[in-house]
Amino acid sequence: MVVRAFLVMLAAVLALPLGAEAQKPIKVGFPMIMSGPGALFGEPAAKGAQMFVDEINAKGGVLGRKLELLVRDTKGNADEAVRVSRELILKENVDFLVGTLTSAEGPAVSVVAKENQVVFIAPIPKTDQLTAPDKLHPYVFRVAATTTMEGRSAAEIVAKWPVTTVATISPDYAYGQDVTRAFVEHLKKIKPAVQIVDQQWPKLGEADYTPFINAQLAKKPQAVFSSLWGGHFVTFAKQAKPLGYFDAIKYNFIGVGEAASPESTKSMGKDYPVGIWGNSYDAFYWEGPPAHKDYVARLSKYLRDEYPSSWAIQGYIGLQFLTEAIRKANGTDSDKVSKALLGLTVDTPIGKQTIRAKDHQANRGQLYGKTVMDPKYPFAIMKPIEYVDPTKFID
Amino acid sequence: MLDPSFLFAQSLSGLTAAMFLFLIASGLSLVFGVLRVLNFAHGTFYMLGAYSAYQIVLWIGPGPGTFWVAALGAALGIAVLGGLIERLLFRHLYGKEELYHLLFTYALVLILSDAAKILWGTQQKSVSRPPGLAGAFTLFGVTVPYYNLFILLLGPAIALGFWFMLQRTRVGRFIRAAALDRETLGTLGVNVSGLYTGVFVLASFLGGLGGALVTPVRTIVPGMDTEIIVEAFVVVVIGGLGSFWGTFLGALIYGQVLSFGILLFPRFSIFSVFALMAAVLILRPWGLLGRPLK
Numbered sequence: 209m210v211v212r213a214f215l216v217m218l219a220a221v222l223a224l225p226l227g228a229e230a231q232k233p234i235k236v237g238f239p240m241i242m243s244g245p246g247a248l249f250g251e252p253a254a255k256g257a258q259m260f261v262d263e264i265n266a267k268g269g270v271l272g273r274k275l276e277l278l279v280r281d282t283k284g285n286a287d288e289a290v291r292v293s294r295e296l297i298l299k300e301n302v303d304f305l306v307g308t309l310t311s312a313e314g315p316a317v318s319v320v321a322k323e324n325q326v327v328f329i330a331p332i333p334k335t336d337q338l339t340a341p342d343k344l345h346p347y348v349f350r351v352a353a354t355t356t357m358e359g360r361s362a363a364e365i366v367a368k369w370p371v372t373t374v375a376t377i378s379p380d381y382a383y384g385q386d387v388t389r390a391f392v393e394h395l396k397k398i399k400p401a402v403q404i405v406d407q408q409w410p411k412l413g414e415a416d417y418t419p420f421i422n423a424q425l426a427k428k429p430q431a432v433f434s435s436l437w438g439g440h441f442v443t444f445a446k447q448a449k450p451l452g453y454f455d456a457i458k459y460n461f462i463g464v465g466e467a468a469s470p471e472s473t474k475s476m477g478k479d480y481p482v483g484i485w486g487n488s489y490d491a492f493y494w495e496g497p498p499a500h501k502d503y504v505a506r507l508s509k510y511l512r513d514e515y516p517s518s519w520a521i522q523g524y525i526g527l528q529f530l531t532e533a534i535r536k537a538n539g540t541d542s543d544k545v546s547k548a549l550l551g552l553t554v555d556t557p558i559g560k561q562t563i564r565a566k567d568h569q570a571n572r573g574q575l576y577g578k579t580v581m582d583p584k585y586p587f588a589i590m591k592p593i594e595y596v597d598p599t600k601f602i603d
Numbered sequence: 604m605l606d607p608s609f610l611f612a613q614s615l616s617g618l619t620a621a622m623f624l625f626l627i628a629s630g631l632s633l634v635f636g637v638l639r640v641l642n643f644a645h646g647t648f649y650m651l652g653a654y655s656a657y658q659i660v661l662w663i664g665p666g667p668g669t670f671w672v673a674a675l676g677a678a679l680g681i682a683v684l685g686g687l688i689e690r691l692l693f694r695h696l697y698g699k700e701e702l703y704h705l706l707f708t709y710a711l712v713l714i715l716s717d718a719a720k721i722l723w724g725t726q727q728k729s730v731s732r733p734p735g736l737a738g739a740f741t742l743f744g745v746t747v748p749y750y751n752l753f754i755l756l757l758g759p760a761i762a763l764g765f766w767f768m769l770q771r772t773r774v775g776r777f778i779r780a781a782a783l784d785r786e787t788l789g790t791l792g793v794n795v796s797g798l799y800t801g802v803f804v805l806a807s808f809l810g811g812l813g814g815a816l817v818t819p820v821r822t823i824v825p826g827m828d829t830e831i832i833v834e835a836f837v838v839v840v841i842g843g844l845g846s847f848w849g850t851f852l853g854a855l856i857y858g859q860v861l862s863f864g865i866l867l868f869p870r871f872s873i874f875s876v877f878a879l880m881a882a883v884l885i886l887r888p889w890g891l892l893g894r895p896l897k
Contacts, residue, residue, distance in 0.1 A: 245826035247725035411873045418616035419862040426609045439727040439822035450739045450748035475729045
């Protein structure tokens with residue numbers, strides 16, 4: 209008896225270092241914009257990822273190991289994103305990368321992931337380039353929408369409007385150009401009677417949109433597509449509204465780039481051009497699938513915000529896919545996890561999401577709707593609000 | 604195609620943009636003209652003015668006078684902050700190499716913008732137009748928001764007030780003298796150090812006021828400081844660093860070039876402005892109304 213107890217103790221002591229080895233956390237590098245204007249989305253995305261990590265660790269982690277999230281500021285700069293990603297891989301020995309925000313950062317970090325053979329999941333960059341056939345490699349995945357999905361989803365909505373002359377206003381850089389091209393091409397295809405009468409290209413971060421607004425109004429479009437996002441959309445709308453811009457086009461305006469996200473409508477309050485159409489990755493007031501309500505309640509508590517961010521979901525889903533793939537692969541080997549991600553379906557708070565094997569792209573649709581004031585909130589919401597599944601419109 | 608009312612609308616929008624730019628660039632130009640320091644943190648004062656105005660509006664709550672109290676309060680707050688920074692830190696830079704000016708003011712940009720991020724977070728903020736100026740009227744077929752009209756009138760008023768102060772008052776004479784020869788002015792018994800603080804406070808006030816007044820038409824976001832400092836810098840380079848009317852002229856040109864540039868090169872709206880700056884730098888490196896540095 210005593211001998212047996214002694215042996216068990218000995219075994220336990222001897223096993224300890226081995227056990228500790230097995231208990232070493234799985235490290236996930238999270239290069240993200242945490243300063244400057246992009247932090248508006250980067251910070252909540254990082255918090256959503258952290259919430260997922262905290263929740264899964266409280267349940268004992270994955271394969272008996274805890275997850276550890278290492279967030280690094282990319283400052284919105286592709287070179288810096290590459291630098292911190294390399295550092296995460298080489299110095300911190302992270303097992304995986306989830307992160308990046310802009311369409312410049314995503315493809316740049318994808319190259320690093322390829323060189324180091326580390327799985328990389330992009331939760332926000334939308335550029336088609338990231339998963340284009342010539343850029344695709346076994347380690348890059350995306351759980352964000354693409355510019356093709358977003359542009360075509362918007363075209364499907366505008367095609368139903370009783371309008372024939374359409375104009376566009378978009379920031380003059382990769383995202384704005386790509387999503388606008390996708391919108392115009394798809395709209396012309398499904399509704400050939402439509403004419404594009406004007407296209408304005410203010411620079412990204414333009415402070416004064418009035419000249420562009422005047423020029424567009426002079427062409428008298430019946431409807432407008434915009435991909436001005438975040439604060440850029442807010443500035444634009446604040447300047448356009450008193451000029452009678454939205455009245456002139458009878459609120460036939462669709463703003464992609466999350467122009468109808470709770471963040472944007474909340475910051476503008478009553479100044480928001482209520483009546484326009486817009487999209488968002490998430491909305492705390494969306495009924496959604498049953499799991500969504502619970503997710504919103506948890507997020508609200510986690511962020512201590514009554515109206516929690518619509519961007520947290522992107523970090524959350526990114527980590528959720530990674531965790532499921534680790535479980536399926538039964539290990540952290542990037543080659544195995546990469547294979548496990550192909551065709552993987554995950555039950556996310558916004559419903560079932562699947563990463564297509566052919567292009568490593570999740571079928572990430574967005575919420576679309578017409579904005580209205582709701583007496584329950586001091587800001588506009590989308591109502592009716594619809595999750596547009598982009599699978600039908602993409603190749 | 605180009606009907607006159609459209610051209611009028613474009614020139615008005617250019618003028619409005621010019622008045623905002625003048626408010627901000629004049630402080631930058633003043634500090635350079637007198638203190639001989641290129642203050643990169645001036646854009647940060649503008650950003651802090653915007654955030655402060657937002658904060659004061661939040662504290663007071665909506666009302667007819669809220670915005671004006673907030674704008675003035677924010678400008679005064681930034682003036683005090685500017686005064687403290689000048690007294691405690693800036694004065695060690697005078698007469699030093701320009702590299703130190705650059706390093707110090709850039710450090711100030713980083714520190715203050717991080718402080719703003721800690722205080723106000725990263726979410727975009729917005730301030731409504733003051734209730735009295737929320738609407739718009741029509742002039743020659745062009746819709747002009749009342750708030751834009753207010754800015755159009757305020758810009759020249761401040762320019763004239765400024766000019767009067769510089770040309771006709773005792774303090775103004777000292778400021779002009781300090782810009783030319785600081786040492787001689789000091790030996791004549793003038794408190795140059797106090798004068799410098801005053802100039803810096805005034806410039807900070809203008810920067811803060813510009814930031815506060817811009818809130819009804821723009822969004823308050825982290826990074827708005829570095830965006831505006833580039834524009835303000837272009838304005839003072841075109842007009843002439845340190846030249847008061849040069850700054851005014853530079854802002855007017857910037858506004859119009861941007862407004863009409865999008866008609867000529869719709870895809871390269873910002874190109875016209877930088878092309879102009881390059882041309883000025885080649886032909887008159889000291890700016891249109893500036894004086895060549897010795």
